[in-house]
Amino acid sequence: MLLQQADHVVQAVVATNFLATSRASTEAFKTANLLKTLSVNALIYGETATGKLTLARYILPNASIFSANDFEKLLEAVDTNSELIITHIENAPNLKRLIDTISASKARVIVTSNDSNLNELLHDSFSVRIYLPPLRERFEDVKPLLELFLQEANKIFGEEKPFEMPAYELDLSQNANSLRKQLFLHYSFTNIxxxxxxxxxxxxxxxxxxxxxxxxxxxxxxxxxxxxxxxxxxxxxxxxxxxxxxxxxxxxxxxxxxxxxxxx
Missing domain, CATH: 1.10.10 (Arc Repressor Mutant, subunit A)
Incomplete structure (x- = not known):
């Protein structure tokens, strides 16, 4: 998802690994840049492995990261951190209590959700929301993502294979996770x-x-x-x-x- 239109965006992409070529990811990145200048909480949502955490880290690079699965530890973190990224908020056992705790705190919070159908409480509690569609709906982002994974594979395997778009059908069922796994398996078996x-x-x-x-x-x-x-x-x-x-x-x-x- 490599955005080449502006130098400052390219630099940010290199620093965060959030790649943006498609219209959806480009718009998401523009919103993220705006959020860096504002003291407001925000919600980033979409299917697993669509870039939510990477984008959240770009917005709050120094924030502590906690999962809503560890609820009691998370509630304590909201009160003791000035900046916080909360992942898997859809798994919070008491969402209202968590939202109330965030509202009462002075912490700057970015939350992520793997659920594309937002809970009404989440929808009402976060006026700034960024939706990251699945890769099958933003195919322009797939090629640069594959290039990034190939660079990673080259380092791991100690080779320098040039990038070529695969001839086989790409596995986007789990977005970046399945795509990365598929490329690594293909890379591994090329010379087996x-x-x-x-x-x-x-x-x-x-x-x-x-x-x-x-x-x-x-x-x-x-x-x-x-x-x-x-x-x-x-x-x-x-x-x-x-x-x-x-x-x-x-x-x-x-x-x-x-x-x-x-x-x-």
């Missing part, structure tokens, strides 16, 4: 050898074996990727059957057995 691959499968199976039908139950771990890769490469079941040394009907039967994996 047979022994490493078998070690991964062995680790996966180590605590799952124990029934009488384990061979049949886990054979798909070999068959599904083999068939899927073959169909991508050879484009037809007939050609793939020939390459695998299988009867075409046998291959069709295998594809039917694994129908839940959408091999056709």
């Amino acid at each position: 050898n047979e022994n490493e691959l078998m070690a991964v499968i062995e680790e996966y199976l180590s605590d799952k074996l124990g029934s009488k039908n384990d061979y049949r139950n886990y054979l798909h771990l070999y068959e599904v990727p083999l068939i899927r890769a073959g169909l991508k490469q050879f484009k037809s079941q007939l050609q793939l059957a020939e390459k695998l040394g299988l009867n075409r009907n046998t291959l069709r039967k295998k594809i039917a057995e694994h129908a839940r994996y959408n091999l056709e």
Whole structure:
């Protein structure tokens, strides 16, 4: 989500890792800049891993961070901190008590919520609200986010792979979390050898074996990727059957057995 229109925004992005290219994230960042100059509380909400905490940290870089899950500790923190970031406010067991405590304190507070459907009390208590849509609704932010994750992967793995937009379907189900996991897995398996691959499968199976039908139950771990890769490469079941040394009907039967994996 790299905003390139203004130098001061780029510098802020570098400092906070909040990247803004889409209209929604750009507007959110503008509001965040305004909030840095005001002494008002605010609410940032949206699905998990959409950049809420990163943006809150940009607004209040020196604030202590507490989760609403640890309620009693949080109430004490509101009274003892001048600046505070509260995460997962939707999980507060007594939201009214928390809101009343915030209102009575002198603390500057930014709260975040993973719930896009705001509780009426939250809606009424925070006049300044920033909504961060999921990545599937601001796809312009995905490429720069992938670039950031690739830089991280290059440092971890000690390589310098150039960035290329992936040809595979991106996993945005958990926004930045699922996207980062997918890239790291793809990065890890790019140069994996047979022994490493078998070690991964062995680790996966180590605590799952124990029934009488384990061979049949886990054979798909070999068959599904083999068939899927073959169909991508050879484009037809007939050609793939020939390459695998299988009867075409046998291959069709295998594809039917694994129908839940959408091999056709």
